[in-house]
Amino acid sequence: MNFSWPSILLSAGVSAGLFAMSGCDQLPGKPKESDRWQPPEAIKDFKTLFGANCSACHGDDTSIGPSISVQNPLYLAVIPKDILRKIIADGIKGTPMPGFAKANGGDLTDEQVDILVNDLTSKAAQQTNLPPYSAAPGDANHGSEVYNQYCANCHGQAGQGGEKAGAVVNPDYLHLVSDQYLRSVVIGGRPELGMWNYQEFVKGHPMSSQEIADVVAWLGSHRLTNQEGNAAASPTANGSSQ
Amino acid sequence: MMTTLKNIALWFERRLHLVKLYEQTAGHPVPKSTGSWFYTFGSMTLTCFVIQIVTGIFLAMAYVPSAAEAYHSLELLNYAQPLGWVMRGMHYWGSTMMVIVMMCHMTQVFLWGAYKYPRELTWLSGCVLLVLTLGLAFSGQVMRFDADAYWGVGIGAAVGGRIPVVGDAVVHLLLGGPIIGTDALSRFFSLHVFILPGSLLAFVSIHLRLVLGKGINEQPKPGVLVKRETYDQYYHGIIKREGVPFAAIINKDVVANGILLLVIVALTLFVGPKGPGIPANPPLVIPEAKPDYPFLWLFAAAALLPNGSEIWLFFVFPAIAALALFALPFLSNEGEKHWRRRPVSIAIVVLTYLGVGLLTYEAIVGPWSPHMDAWSGLPIKAEYIKGRTPVELQGALVFQNMQCRNCHAIAGEGGHRGPDLTAVATRMTNPQLVRQVIQGGGNMPAYARNLSPEETRALVAYLCSLHPPNVPPAREAVGVLKPIGESSPTPTPGGNSVTSNQ
Incomplete structure (x- = not known):
């Protein structure tokens, strides 16, 4: 029994100390308001x-x-x-x-x-003279020229993809994006991916709203019609459904 | 004065027989060899039980056993009631430690052969205590009445419902109705605070009475065999030779229990109580409801079992385990007690602990559920987005939007139900990926009806871009197959389009 009494006192003392600490708000075990579940x-x-x-x-x-x-x-x-x-x-x-x-x-x-x-x-750029968000459908024929002037450098001849960026006339891609999306991408660019915005394609010569509408119309002209799309959709040549 | 005091003491002694009580309990002689660290787990289990009673009484003062109030009363304890969280923490960690030290106690008793003649009933009452303690741990988890508790009861009820003939009646008895609500909670509350602790007290009394009556098992010696005819005399001889009062050798128990108390208090103060987690509200999407520690192994076993074998896990295995536990002292009633000469017993202990330990580990780390928020809240790492063509980027968008990410990780992030797709293009070709996406298979649903052909092709184009720069994508073992009589399809750059000529 000799060594048990100091042990008891020690245990009691440490326990009392720990209990006293439990009044302390800094203890890691105390549930924090921030951990509380909220709907x-x-x-x-x-x-x-x-x-x-x-x-x-x-x-x-x-x-x-x-x-x-x-x-x-x-x-x-x-x-x-x-x-x-x-x-x-x-x-x-x-x-x-x-x-x-x-x-x-x-x-x-x-x-x-x-x-x-x-x-x-609140994060919008404080710029004036920006092209409008949306515009009436443009002229696809003129859009082809616009493409060659502003876009072909990266996206390649006829939009088939170049060294710096991929194809933009892929029918699947065009099927999955709206004209408005294409317009937004042309205006804002994808700076996070290295794509310039409408002011930067040709230095000192920002695209006009009409040019943007025209190039979008040209891109849209590469969409497949429903019939073409259905033919392309069939995964096997003998036309079995998927 | 002294005479008066002595007379008062004697008056009480003649009525209470305290001296006799001391002689029969704390003063009763036990083998000196039992003053060992290995013999401290029993008293530690009892200490845990006392902590559970004391903290449980305090918790019951604030706890409201109703489906509408239970969760709020826990929040009250956690955030408003002074020391409420300490009581919750002590109760939670006390429960966890009680299961752990009880298992240590049982293992020691098993390895020391203490269940053999004449202590069969001590072992049997201990087995009942094991069941009652696990029952308390399970019903205690229900008291939190959060999502873990809710789904825990749901699984318990589903298991109960599978019992042949009486299944429905059992579920009704357990839940008090068709749903898990206040009726169910009150029943588990009654179980947790009246029925199970009351039964536990009764069986602890029986257990201790048997320990006192049949004596504490002496430290076995290799080669000394137990025989029904001679053991009583043998034990009597030990007591006569080296018997000491139980109270004289409890110093190790005192120290062990002091350490146990410190561990429980420290876990409370530094880790804190568990939950309450997400409220028990079925419409809330709970990606992963898990039981408390003592049941994690069972949870993992249920998750890993092949389909259709639930009946084995939930009925056949427990029946065999219970039968084996209760029959043990009769199957192995005599003979060798020392663990060094009982290799089968050692194998049983090692395998049991390995099994339970590995399953518990699996339960903690296992990818049991989809990552339900990944599709909208977990961006793909930039290196798996940069350098992709526009159609591949649209494919990545389909990948997120169709919630593929909830089950498939990219660069280790995302769900882990399905394979990680970081380098999927190195092992599957474009047509194989198309087939997998539209037909599913291997636990993956078919997406043919949910994806347009354009989405499928864009998605697969993105997946085909997922390969390390220095590892080429997988190729077809044979050329592109085509129906007889058709011209050969034009291969497309990068092999990203499957439909160039289809």
């Missing part, structure tokens, strides 16, 4: 909302998305706020962009959509 609707922080809903396709400060960067200042300067809001809330039919508002089966409340829109538009 998804309660998230009001732009970074968290953007990270959870947008970043995987559009990229963020540290990553590159396969689709256009919605934090591109030029893109944000061009797109009207109400259209940006509508796109986030309702999505764009016929493209991979889904509607994120609860009314469209998404997870975001109206307030959360507003947070995204307001924070994004």
Whole structure:
């Protein structure tokens, strides 16, 4: 029994000390308010909302998305706020962009959509004389010349792809993107991927709104018609369905 | 004065017989060799149980066993009640340690042959205590009433429902209705705070009575065999030669229990209580509901079992295990007690611990569920986006948008249900990828109806770009097959288009 009494006292002392520490707020075991679960609707922080809903396709400060960067200042300067809001809330039919508002089966409340829109538009470039977000369909014939002047250097002759960038007349690509998307990419560029914006293709000679519309029309003219598309869709030559 | 005090003491002694009680319990003689570190696990288990009772009483003062209030009462304990989180932490870690030290105790008793004649009933009552303790651990996990608890009960009920004939009745008895709500929670509450602890107290009493009555197992010596005819006399001889009062050799128990208490307090203060996690709300998407530590191995076993063998895991295996545990002292009633001469026993212990340990490890690290938020919240690393053609980029977009990423990682990030696709182009050709995407297979759903031909081709074009720069993509073993009589298709650059002539 000789050594057990000091052991008991030591244990009791250390336990009492640890218990006394339990009043201390800095203990790592004490549950923190920040760890407390909160419903998804309660998230009001732009970074968290953007990270959870947008970043995987559009990229963020540290990553590159396969689709256009919605934090591109030029893109944000061009797109009207109400259209940006509508796109986030309702999505764009016929493209991979889904509607994120609860009314469209998404997870975001109206307030959360507003947070995204307001924070994004605050990042817009402060430039004037920018081409409008959208324009009437252009002239595809003239678009061919525009392409050769501004785009062929990277995307190759007739849009078939060059050393610096891939083909832009691939029917599958054109089927999956809208004319508006093509226009937005031409205006804002993909700086994160090394693609210039409409002001930079030819130094000192920004593309005009009409030229952008024309080159988009030329690109669109490479889309396959439904019939051609269906023929191309069949994975085997004997036309078995997929 | 002294005489008066002595008379009072004697008055009580004549009625309570405290001296006799001391002689029969703390003062009863035990073999000196049992004053060993290996013999401390039993008292440690008891200490855990006492901690559970004390902290459990405090928790019950704040806890409301109703589906609507349980979660909030835990938040109250965690964030508002002074020391509420300490009580929760002590109760959680006390429970975890109770299962651990109880397993140590059982292993020691098994390896030391203490279950043999004449201590069969001590072992059997210990087996009942094991079942009761695991029952307490499971019902205690339900008390949190968060998603883990909810799905845990759901699985428990699903297993119960498979019992032949009485399955439905068992589920109804357990849940009190068709859903997991307040009725179910009150039933688990009654189990957790009345029925199981009450039964545990009763069986602890029986267990200790048997320990006192049949004596603590002496440290076995190799070659000394237990025989029913001679053992009682042998044990009596040991007590006579080297018997010491139990109270005189408890110093190691005191130290071990002190350390145990410190470990529980330290885990509480530095790791903290568990949960409550996501509330028990079925519409909330729970990517991964997991049970507490003592049941992780079972969770992993259920996840890894081949389809259709659940009946073996949930009924046949427990029945065999229970039968083996309860029959052990009768199957091996006499003979060698020392572990050095019982290789089969050592193999059983090693294999059991290896199995449980590996399954627990798998449960902790295993990719059990898709990464449900990856499609919208997990960007692909820049190096797997840069340098791609426009159509490949659209393919990457399809990859995210169709939630492929929830099951397939790229560069290790994403779901792990399916294969990592970081270098998929080095092992599959374009046509093979098209086939896999549209037909699925190997646990992957078919996407033919969910993808347009353009999306499929763009997606596969992107997948074909996933190979290290110094490793070429996989090639077809034969040339492109074509129906007889058709001209040869024009190969396309990079092999990215499967449909150039189709």
